[in-house]
Amino acid sequence: xxxxxxxxxxxxxxxxxxxxxxxxxxxxxxxxxxxxxxxxxxxxxxxxxxxxxxxxxxxxxxxxxxxxxxxxxxxxxxxxxxxxxxxxxxxxxxxxxxxxxxxxxxxxxxxxxxxxxxxxxxxxxxxxxxxxxxxxxxxxxxxxxxxxxxxxxxxxxxxxxxxxxxxxxxxxxxxxxxxxxxxxxxxxxxxxxxxxxxxxxxxxxxxxxxxxxxxxxxxxxxxxxxxxxxxxxxxxxxxxxxxxxxxxxxxxxxxxxxx
Numbered sequence: 001x002x003x004x005x006x007x008x009x010x011x012x013x014x015x016x017x018x019x020x021x022x023x024x025x026x027x028x029x030x031x032x033x034x035x036x037x038x039x040x041x042x043x044x045x046x047x048x049x050x051x052x053x054x055x056x057x058x059x060x061x062x063x064x065x066x067x068x069x070x071x072x073x074x075x076x077x078x079x080x081x082x083x084x085x086x087x088x089x090x091x092x093x094x095x096x097x098x099x100x101x102x103x104x105x106x107x108x109x110x111x112x113x114x115x116x117x118x119x120x121x122x123x124x125x126x127x128x129x130x131x132x133x134x135x136x137x138x139x140x141x142x143x144x145x146x147x148x149x150x151x152x153x154x155x156x157x158x159x160x161x162x163x164x165x166x167x168x169x170x171x172x173x174x175x176x177x178x179x180x181x182x183x184x185x186x187x188x189x190x191x192x193x194x195x196x197x198x199x200x201x202x203x204x205x206x207x208x209x210x211x212x213x214x215x216x217x218x219x220x221x222x223x224x225x226x227x228x229x230x231x232x233x234x235x236x237x238x239x240x241x242x243x244x245x246x247x248x249x250x251x252x253x254x255x256x257x258x259x
Contacts, residue, residue: 029055030094033062038085039069053178055093057244062089063171127223132259133234134197134217136173137207138166139251150250154208157251166252170245173200174254177242190240197242197256206251217258230255 024030031051035042042065050064069087139157141147147157180196181189194215201209201216209218223231229248234255237243243255 024096026096028096030096031055031058031061031091032094033065033089033091035065036086036088038087039065039089042069051091053175054244057174058091058093059167059245060171060174062091063167063245064175065089067168067171127235130220130222131234131237131257132217132220133237134194134201134215134256134258135207135209135253136170136197136201136205137251137253138169138204139206140166148249152208153250154206154210157206163247163252167245169204170252170254173204174242174245176200177254193240193242194256194258215258217256220259 033047033051046068047065050061050068054060054064066087066089138161139147139150139153139155140161140163141157141159143163177193177196177200181193184192198214198216202211204210205216207218210216212219218226221234223235226234227248227250229246230253233243233246234257237255237257239257239259241257243253246253246255
């Protein structure tokens, strides 16, 4: 707490620390989600559905749960003070796998041995030097000031589109892609996803890449070309992977790694 908080003491919610130990199975993925008071109408089934659909995508999962809470709050007769409660969520996905921990320890030891042997750091696994990526970009109006120039923009952002609007629209597109991936035999799921992604990019993306060839992609890129936020998501994706919703100076994106 800062000095201002100490000068004006506020009533504490509670003084007792409450903890619970949960056993998590190996080779599983867990989601930890914190919800604001305004999310009290969300059911466990809604949370489970959002986490299952957007596994590994914490922002998308939170947006889906928040959308469910907003819908429930509108349907229910609530007082003005209840309606004013903030709707928000924070989530993290955690992969539980003993093998990953063991491999990380082995890699750390191998790296240490390599450093000791020749004085140089030679990690056993390096990120790819370049990847082929497609994206759907929705440009939006800045919260304040003037939007930066974007020579690669296909069109300007609509005058009334906020970042929240762009995120909500991309959430819908992510769910269309999820449906396309799961609709049909597993053997062709990756191809269906890539085809649908290109189709949606042509229709919705505000980047010139939307008109680039049959896959509507950016082509081969190296780190540093698109900015650190973009790189952090793109270079972590496996081939065929679909990213969470990300925000950069250009706008709001979802990414699909092609190679």
